[in-house]
Amino acid sequence: MHKDIATPIRTKEIMKKYGFSFKKSLGQNFLIDPNILRNITDYAGLTKKTAVIEIGPGIGALTEHLARTSGKVLAFEIDQRLLPILADTLSPYNNVTIVNEDVLKSDVQSMIEKELGGYEEIMVVANLPYYVTTPIILKLLTEGLPIKGICVMLQKEVGDRIAAKPGTKEYGSLSIAIQYYTQAETVMIVPKTVFMPQPNVDSAVIRLTKRAEPAARVDDEEFFFKVTRSSFAQRRKTILNNLTSQLPDGKQKKDEITASLERAGVDPGRRGETLSIQEFAHLSNELLPHFQ
Template sequence: MTTGFTEPAKKHLGQNFLRDTSVIDRIVLAIAPQPGDVIVEIGPGQGALTFPLLKQHGDITAIEFDRDLHAPLQTAARQHGELHLIAGDVLSVNFSELAAQRSDAQGQIRLVGNLPYNLSSPILFHALDHAHAIRDMHFMLQKEVVERMAAGPGSKVYGRLSVMLQAYCSVTPLFIVPPGAFIPAPKVDSAVVRLVPKPHGKIEVADHASFANVVRAAFGQRRKTLRNALHGVADSATLEAAGLRPEARAEQVAVADFVQLANLLAAG
């Protein structure tokens, strides 16, 4: 355990501290920090990823909810570089404002983090809300979540998370991390994933709220056909006008087709 960290992992916060140096090295290599980057780490924990990034980059901003970790993080960070610690819940942090505050970021930040399993989806959706202010994201998540993020239509795990993320980002699974890389060891495999938000001109979603509503409704009851799942949202004529079969199910519909339907509804 890193000197100064005396508190055990807190189960209610979903803490699993990364310890495998070979995994840490692979993550840092994947991130490949460059001069001028503004790197923001979500949940630094005991600094397993923070300190190697500081050694290489010299300056990191980190968001940590657990106040028991703040003092030892700040103390240990001094020998590696400058740590800007934000106390609180990441879901309350405005990434757009954070990017704007850092003039050397050219308006964008780079997000990294070993995300707690119980908060991974809310954090991903929160990041989506600020995608224009984010250059890329490198996250460690539960392996099955990464599989859902990258899944294509026809897959059993293709769903709302897949569609929402892929409409705004390119999603690239990088590598799997076994339970033994953590203390305490989780009961499932983890995986590292890279998300790169699309340039504004490449995002085809005309209205975010309309798109989110369509996708949420379509996958709300997976066994239902689009005609039934989207009852009250889009009628059969509108589905057909968007090039969709009313008798199809949501998991058969490509991301681009959901975008087309939502844009049609927003325009009407």
């Protein structure tokens, strides 16, 4: 058994050895508590039959736990300075492939085919850089990748929004976009003290389990997401006012919007945060013919 990377002493040793300094622009915060890493891999439900995609491995603290518990790890690291460090810290493990690419620009599907072929089950497990959390999760879900789920650490406040239920102040278009594809739950709150450097906010680990079918039937996904985003444009406004001001030619089509709301059984005086995903789906299907 190798000494864990995720301890303050070992992290400092590695950084000193390579003269590494944190880049604020890349949102680098390294975990220095092995117990939390073990918990993350437990929540992700990994076995040797699982392949893992990791984003932002840093110096390999979580990667080594993933390598120990899963069949294979494919990690995307944008920061070139970390490649020699990872080659060193992960040298005991022969089931890790590091790709020096920005996951947002990468063709993840073809990387999966190339590196993870033969694995039935693929999980995304990562301590995500805070500044790109949402675009990364949405990319992984909207590209229809063959993944079973996502178990990631992110800013607690973003986690709250992702897992929020209708009628709460955290619930919004992000909650809907992610819950449309997955079942979302917060499995763990992580204090800021277990990171180096210490971020300003606490973190959370959220687990997203991909649904076999989306949460609701919509006739046009792009339009459905446009309707949900428009409905939350100004949270204090009613859904009718938001849709009228946000949809193309909405002001001219106020009567059509009102009629669509009524057909969908949604009171025009309600606010976006009170509607379930199913209600939004029903509403966007009613609105669609007027905005094609």
